[in-house]
Amino acid sequence: IYLHFADKATLIGAVCEEVFEALHLRMRAAAQGAPDPFEALRAQGNAYVHFALENPEQYRIVMMTDHGTAESKDAVIAGGAFGYLVASVRQCQVAGVYDGDPAEVALGLWAAAHGVAALLIAKPFFPWPDVEAFVDRIICMAGLGLAVNERLPADTGLPLTDLVRRLDLLRPDSGV
Numbered sequence: 116i117y118l119h120f121a122d123k124a125t126l127i128g129a130v131c132e133e134v135f136e137a138l139h140l141r142m143r144a145a146a147q148g149a150p151d152p153f154e155a156l157r158a159q160g161n162a163y164v165h166f167a168l169e170n171p172e173q174y175r176i177v178m179m180t181d182h183g184t185a186e187s188k189d190a191v192i193a194g195g196a197f198g199y200l201v202a203s204v205r206q207c208q209v210a211g212v213y214d215g216d217p218a219e220v221a222l223g224l225w226a227a228a229h230g231v232a233a234l235l236i237a238k239p240f241f242p243w244p245d246v247e248a249f250v251d252r253i254i255c256m257a258g259l260g261l262a263v264n265e266r267l268p269a270d271t272g273l274p275l276t277d278l279v280r281r282l283d284l285l286r287p288d289s290g291v
Contacts, residue, residue, distance in 0.1 A: 134173045139196040141166045152206035153258065159203060160228045160254035163196075167232035168246075174236065178229060200225060214265050227257030 145162035149155035167174040204217040204224070213220050231253045235246065243249060267273065267281065 130173070131177045134170070134177045135195050137170075138163065138166050139199055142196055142199055146203065152203060152210050153212050156200075156203045156207055156224070157251075157254055157258055159200065160224060160258070161251055163225075163228045164232045164235070164250045164254070167229075168235055171236045174232065179233065197221065197225065212262050220261055223261055224257055227253060 141162045142159040145158040146155035149158050167178075200221045201217050204213060204221045207213050208217060231250055234241075235243065235250075263282075263285070267278070
């Protein structure tokens with residue numbers, strides 16, 4: 116296989132591109148048929164983590180190894196799986212779920228998905244709860260948490276009692 120590539124870095128780059136494309140296709144497929152953009156985003160997050168769990172070695176190479184190459188910020192934001200994630204966040208913005216910079220929101224969601232994927236891969240013998248439900252809960256928590264965070268005051272001076280009161284208004288039985 117080395118005869119087809121100029122050097123090891125080029126080979127690893129090709130592998131990374133292939134894995135990213137497979138991830139991108141998996142996320143797109145997961146979002147198909149979702150009833151709304153937020154559920155599509157949730158499905159993408161779940162697909163991301165499950166792709167990582169099904170391909171742990173490739174995931175480690177692509178996401179947890181420094182390849183020594185730098186891509187421009189614009190290329191990363193526009194390309195492949197991350198570009199699709201940013202576009203999905205924009206759809207959620209149109210629906211009123213998120214405000215702010217869509218790339219920054221997408222980065223937060225990616226960080227949550229990567230975090231749970233990396234932990235599940237690195238600690239397979241940890242006594243995890245039901246993985247399917249755990250992954251969905253973390254993905255949902257990240258998505259809803261970002262939406263809620265955008266609606267709370269940014270300053271840290273909000274008294275805890277006020278924060279709890281505002282959060283309690285979100286409970287299904289709050290009458291709101």
